[in-house]
Amino acid sequence: GENVEQHPSTLSVQEGDSAVIKCTYSDSASNYFPWYKQELGKGSQLIIDIRSNVGEKKDQRIAVTLNKTAKHFSLHITETQPEDSAVYFCAAIPPGGKLIFGQGTELSVKP
Amino acid sequence: GAGVSQSPRYKVAKRGQDVALRCDPISGHVSLFWYQQALGQGPEFLTYFQNEAQLDKSGLPSDRFFAERPEGSVSTLKIQRTQQEDSAVYLCASSTTGRRDYGYTFGSGTRLTVV
Numbered sequence: 001g002e003n004v005e006q007h008p009s010t011l012s013v014q015e016g017d018s019a020v021i022k023c024t025y026s027d028s029a030s031n032y033f034p035w036y037k038q039e040l041g042k043g044s045q046l047i048i049d050i051r052s053n054v055g056e057k058k059d060q061r062i063a064v065t066l067n068k069t070a071k072h073f074s075l076h077i078t079e080t081q082p083e084d085s086a087v088y089f090c091a092a093i094p095p096g097g098k099l100i101f102g103q104g105t106e107l108s109v110k111p
Numbered sequence: 112g113a114g115v116s117q118s119p120r121y122k123v124a125k126r127g128q129d130v131a132l133r134c135d136p137i138s139g140h141v142s143l144f145w146y147q148q149a150l151g152q153g154p155e156f157l158t159y160f161q162n163e164a165q166l167d168k169s170g171l172p173s174d175r176f177f178a179e180r181p182e183g184s185v186s187t188l189k190i191q192r193t194q195q196e197d198s199a200v201y202l203c204a205s206s207t208t209g210r211r212d213y214g215y216t217f218g219s220g221t222r223l224t225v226v
Contacts, residue, residue: 046216
């Protein structure tokens with residue numbers, strides 16, 4: 001079955017800097033890769049997703065890149081702000097399968 | 112409603128007690144999922160409904176766990192004879208489509224503590 005590894009587990013950046021979180025997956029048939037932001041009391045919010053027929057997707061300060069050959073995908077946050085501080089989870093799903101999450105990255109943006 | 116609503120937000124149960132966790136998905140959402148998230152870990156799949164049909168329950172850790180969605184809207188996750196290892200945040204998510212490879216909307220979760 002699918003297995004998702006996420007790194008780093010914690011990440012601290014200065015406000016305005018960029019943050020990058022990386023994930024690898026094992027099942028080459030996986031075709032959908034969402035990223036979730038989890039904040040206390042707010043649940044898990046889908047922030048961006050990408051499908052296997054696309055190499056990169058951008059939404060304002062957030063971008064996701066996918067390398068199908070290497071089976072890894074990354075979340076890029078530019079011009080970080082204190083409100084970006086949260087736990088971020090990557091996930092992968094094979095066709096007809098279930099969402100498999102990474103272990104999470106706790107991002108801390110220092111003002 | 113505007114989002115996925117879960118209740119209660121917090122639940123403390125004595126070991127051996129039965130608990131019931133409720134999920135109100137977004138109105139009209141076909142798919143509903145339950146996940147279990149242990150402290151410091153990513154969510155792990157428990158079960159999946161498409162309307163009222165439970166199509167996948169492969170993630171339920173034991174026969175003490177039972178989920179239902181009788182009318183294809185509200186869902187209840189029941190845990191019988193709770194044990195300490197059941198302590199976790201239980202997340203519910205719903206999706207507008209019957210596809211599993213599509214964006215889910217998660218609720219805020221129910222934090223269960225078994226003492």
